[in-house]
Structure formats: structure tokens, C-alpha cells
Amino acid sequence: MSVFQVKREDKGDVTVLYLSGFLDAHTVPQFENALQQVLDEKRYKIVVNFRDLEYISSAGLGVFMGFIEEVRSNDGDIKLSNMSQRVYKVFDLLGFPALFEIFETEEEAIDKFKSTD
């Protein structure tokens, strides 16, 4: 069974979302709901930690495309971290590194928010 989970941790003014399992067209709504909730709280500094994510399809990447404009128009960003090689390859094949900052660690991603404040 392909399970997906989103866990959230607020660290100061940065919200970190931890993805685990399989992100495909079936599980995308869970991720969308989690992101929407963060935006509804007017929190626009978001790090998505992919450490425990085993699989992503273009449906998952589409979520980022759907939210990034609103986040950036509110002076925020969605930064990505801790990707496995498998997950990174999918982002890379679709040219995402040109539009999204991707970090090795969550700490680097959070630090980037601080350095650009």
C-alpha cells in the first residue's frame, strides 16, 4: 500500500513540512491541504523536508507550482531540502532547480530565510 503523510513543525516564523511515503495523484490532496492550512495562517516561509519521501510523480511537483506564486507574492518562499537521489532526479528532469532552492539539509534551508530577511 502506498502511504503518504505530512507532518508539520513551526520553527520561529518558518514552517517545516515533513513528507513521508509516496506522493502521487492520489495523495496530493493531503499535501495541498497541509500547505493551504499554512497559507491560511499567513505563514509564508516554508521548508519542505523530503527526508522520508520515497516517491514523487509530476502530480506532486504540480503542488509546488500551484502554491509558489501566492507564497512569493507575500514575500515568502518554499525551500526544499533532504531529497533522496531518486526524488531529486524527478525535480531535475522537469527543470525545477532553476525555480526552487534545493538544499542538502533543513538547517541550510531555514538559514537561507534568515540570511535573506
Added chain:
Amino acid sequence: MKNMKKDKTETYRLQVSAETKNLGIVRDFIRRLAKEAGFDKEKIEQIELAVDEACTNVIKHAYRYDASKMIDLRIRIDRKKITISVIDYGGGFDLAKIKQPDISHNVKNAKAGGLGIHLMKKLMDEVQFHIEPGKKTEVRLIKFRSKP
């Protein structure tokens, strides 16, 4: 040692209802076949993702989430390649309208199915579209055992 399996042509067929909850089942099935056919880990992952993309497009665009419809997968494995046909009996689409997605612009406006088709073409060695408008669409995904 000669791999007897690779000299034979094996065919398989899987039909699932057009629901996203079946994507995991399809992936598991395809992954198992690709592994038994002797493809390496990287190729198995590529094949699995490409088939997911094709099936997702059928569910979203061909059948518009109509769970009463069926996705028909036919898999053929021979000594040179694996061929996976993802077949639907929906309305078909105009391939010319699916532009290569430009990620740096039009972030929100990626054409319907565009990301998925783009990804399929990057993951597989060949992607063929056989469309009979209003009748049947077959997306044929081919991965060679070694570079052709």
C-alpha cells in the same frame, strides 16, 4: 550463463478502474515485472514513474475521474525491451496542443497533462501515441535493455 527468460517474449495484462487509489497497485505490478525482466534499479524506477504518469493522465484527462471506466495496461517483454501500452477508451487528445512545459514561466499554467508527458519522454527510450479520436488512445512506453 544464458538467461532463458530474456529469450522468451512474455506478455501481461492488467485492467484497473480509473481511480487514483489504483496507481500504487499499478506501480507495484510494473515494478515487479521490470525487476523479473532483469532491468536495473534505475531503469525500474524510470519505468514505474512513466507508467504512473500515463495512468494519471488517463484518470484526470481521458476519463475525468470517472471510476466506472477502466485503464487497460498491456505489457510485453522480449529480449530487447519492455513495452507497456496504457490504453483508454476516452475522447483522445490533440498532441500538438501539449507544449513542453516552461517551468520558469507560467508556473501555474502548465498545460493539462503536459508535465506528465514531458516526464514520460525523458524517462523512457521511446514514447508513442496512437490515438483514434473518440474511440481509443494508446500510449506506448518503451525501454530498451541496453542503449539501441
